[in-house]
Amino acid sequence: MGKKKRGGGTEASADASTRRTGGNWAALSAKINAGTSDKAKKKAAERAAMARAATESSVNGLMEDVRDGGIDVKEKGGKPKPTGRNTAVTRTLALDCEMVxxxxxxxxxxxxxxxxxxxxGNVILxxxxxxxxxVTDYRTAVSGxxxxxxxxxSGARTFRVVQAQMSELLRGKVLVGHSLKNDMKALMLDHPKRDTRDTSLYHPLTRPLRPEERCVPGAPRGRGCRALRDLARQHLGLExxxxxxxSVDDARAALALYKKFAKKWEASxxxxxxxxxRDGGKKKRKTSRD
Incomplete structure (x- = not known):
């Protein structure tokens, strides 16, 4: 009786093992074939379409940000390029100078x-x-x-000729640039503040002033200036x-920054x-009463 029981137990164990294996295979087969139904295929297609849309949206968003900045590059790390074919002297001009x-x-x-x-972004001059x-230092590593x-x-013009050309060219124009005070000092020219757009002084493009650091004249209170290359990298994806x-690249980069923030900048x-x-009017009325 004991042998039969042991034998019977062995057979029962084998049957149970077969049932488990069969059950596992059935579950595995169901998983493998899970995506073959029309419903599953439809869901898979929807997921793939959503993934593609997300990728395209990310790429298009990047390119839109780049175009809004007034540049035309196909990938991050490029150089600023013209956005159109217009070569005329426009109301808005961007300037950059190199010094020795x-x-x-x-x-x-x-x-x-x-x-x-x-x-x-097309070159006017x-x-x-x-x-x-x-010259005692050409600063070639930086100035080029x-x-x-x-x-x-070699065709270099005299300072007086260039100064006169620039004075005429900038008259009545909105002038864009980075740290324009240095450029205008080198040119020995002035430009109306109301027509100047300096990307080193615009509040959203500045940084908190460092300890013991003096504020740059014209910068927002408690704010310091950032390097143009850092702003171009962060806001435009340019190197x-x-x-x-x-100086052409730098002028285009400053222009791209201005154009990206132009609406808010001009509104401010x-x-x-x-x-x-309004303040001036109040003061004037108060003075007249006195």
Missing amino acids: GVGEDGRRSVLARVSVVNED DVFVQPTER VRPNDVKAE IQTGEHS LRLADGKSG
């Missing part, structure tokens, strides 16, 4: 190159300038300027000033002008 060092230690700066682009003093570039025989600087200026006008 003069004096015993080469720390003082004089003008060596001037680049101006129009609102589409790009000339080398003959230094007004003996070499001794031969600023010689008359500029990775080696020798190009109108608001400030309106407030200033």
